[in-house]
Amino acid sequence: MSTHEPLGPLDKDYLAADLYGYQGLLTEEENAAVLRTRRFLEDEVRPRANEFWEKAESPRHLLPRLADLDIVGLDYEFDGNPASRKILSGWLSLEFSRVDPSTGTMFTVHSGLAMSSIAILGSDEQKDRWLPAMKRMEKIGAFGLSEPRGGSDVAGGLETTARRDGDEWVLNGSKRWIGNATFADLIVVFAKDEADSEVKGFVLEKGENGFPDGFRAEKIERKYSLRAVENADLYFEDCRIPAADKLENANSFADTAKVLSLTRGGVAWGAVGIMIGAFERAVDYAREREQFGAPIASFQLISDLVARMAGNITASLGMALRVSQLQDSGVRHDEHAALSKAYCTTRLREVVGWAREILGGNGIVLDYDVIRFFADAEAVYSYEGTSQMNNLIVGRGVTGYSAFV
Template sequence: MSKHEPLGPLSKGFLAADMFGYQGILTDEESETVAVVRRFLEDEVAPRANEFWEKAESPVHLLPRLADLGIVGLEYEFDGREPARKVFTGWLGMEFSRVDPSTGTMFTVHSGLAMSSIAILGSDEQKERWLPAMRRMEKIGAFGLSEPHGGSDVAGGMETTARLDGDHWVLNGSKRWIGNATFADLIIVYAKDEADGEVKGFVLEKGDDGFAEGFRAEKIERKYSLRAVENADLYFEDCRVPAANKLEHANSFADTAKVLSLTRGGVAWGAVGVMIGAFEKAVAYAQEREQFGAPIASFQLISDLIARMAGNITACLGMALRVSQLQDSGVRHDEHAALSKSYTTTRLREVVGWAREIMGGNGIVLDYDVIRYFTDAEALYSYEGTSQMNNLIVGRGVTGYSAFV
């Protein structure tokens, strides 16, 4: 069989998996930052990603280093600088997931869901009180919305309640799947106001003596996707939160949805990153692994799988990028983010499966990385709205009819 020089990056600094050269849409300055972040992830995160995944511990030692990269909270205006383009911040999220989806999720829960809750729904005073320290990663954020009995229907079925009592709100109930909560300093908690039945947002703040009495967080054990994300169950028993910690503009689930709408498109970028990570490992393996006297990359069935993976990556990368462009131009709608989330995570399942298939038995051994991508893909497929729920949003956008029950 003939040997052909593999297709390399279209330009210096491009990923080989970026076969259509989408990175060229970034500015020179953005590409320079991408290169710095990529090098950090490959040098500092990749060597220990499997170790932290196996131990089910978040690499919290990286948090100060991530702050030093200057990429925290780029989505928001601060210190006189304009918010970064979603195309750029999305690409950075993809770079994280390409190396380690758990580290990427740890970062985006803080910089995305938690910080955006304050940036979008907080008062000017609240933004100034919390966001600077969060940008420096001196205070780490978590985001508490999902509940033990409420995922997709949490909007109408939220069981965690809030009651105003003088100069405090009293919270009762529980939350589930809350990333970063075991080590967070600030936890954004959404609860239903007993007075008007509307969902309100609160910032639970850790003090010198820990969090307020009546609150506890318990790490979820025996989890086999995104193991290096420390998800927790949260419990509130007459937990008192100062009235000043109620997010000023978080007064209904429609307000909460503004945060989810902005971050849901980021899941598509994460899905593409996981695809590229698994693809790169599978291609390198196929080039080195020999069977019947030849590298398996020279076999037709392997080439077919690699081509399918490359097709999914290229299509999904284009979709993620286009949704970010629409968001940057101010014309993105809910169905755009929903379609990108649903489609890319579905294609993600295919890619990680094909990557594992190429590796045969070695594909289930952590030393080869792909099994980590394989299992982590399941969390991306489910969080920030299941594929089916996002498809209902798409259907409503296309037909004008809502199929929600």
């Protein structure tokens, strides 16, 4: 006989999956931002998440509404207001992914990767020129680093080139998996300078007549993870952009890595959010589904799976939170974010698999949400560095020896 009410986070300020009460570490102001975001996601995103996932379309209509939540670009100083703590932006990533990882990715590509590239690598003039409009969601950002033939070797393997020609730069090459690029207004693009072979960063900006000549974006079709993220292939053919649009402080891959090190920790938070989303759906289902005359939640095998899921969530949440605390204190070692990304996304695969197991045959039906979390976990497991590549970063940090080829 059950002694607990079914999982229902909307009637309480804390998620039932947060067994150790980590949300209590947020300040009152931070918690208010989390709660209004949670309510927005439940009211506006969850009801149509499966619809957009099935259609493979981004819910672009939500973009202006996200600006109203006052959660865009919290990691950066605006108009004299100090940057928020990383624990807040991390927890917001968790909230998005708990409801819809695709919407969460759409948001973090803009607010995280694109805005952080400009905030970290741009000049003061470039920050003033682009970031305020991005914070207001008037200009949507994308981030172009990955390439068709380049994955884990991107540090030395960029094939997209940049050539200085007077007061312009000329870009040639292609990019792949670029989220938001089908509707973005600004695309941060990294390319190898033909003059010195160093990686440089640029901002490709849409004007009144569209993007510059020599550029096109094509949506990637037949994608079965994060389907509501509109990833694109980008093509550059003698695409000319003003010299003023080269990010002033993006002059090597080491500079690019500063952005990745900061945002990689956010992937761990997103992984925890997906775990919680799958966990909530599985527990609710186990309480409602009856077999042999009793809810399956009363069976020992189900309790064992629930406990394993809760353990992975609690450990991963603690790790993601600690990395944010270290970043807030100014301690930013590559191995910190790399370890959390690799560990949390590995545990994520386990949790969505167990959730799928609890639902049995219904686990492959989109109406129950779990198959969406299951599929989306695969993209999160791979992007911003595979587990193997992140483990090499951790190994280098611990031993002092690099095992990279």
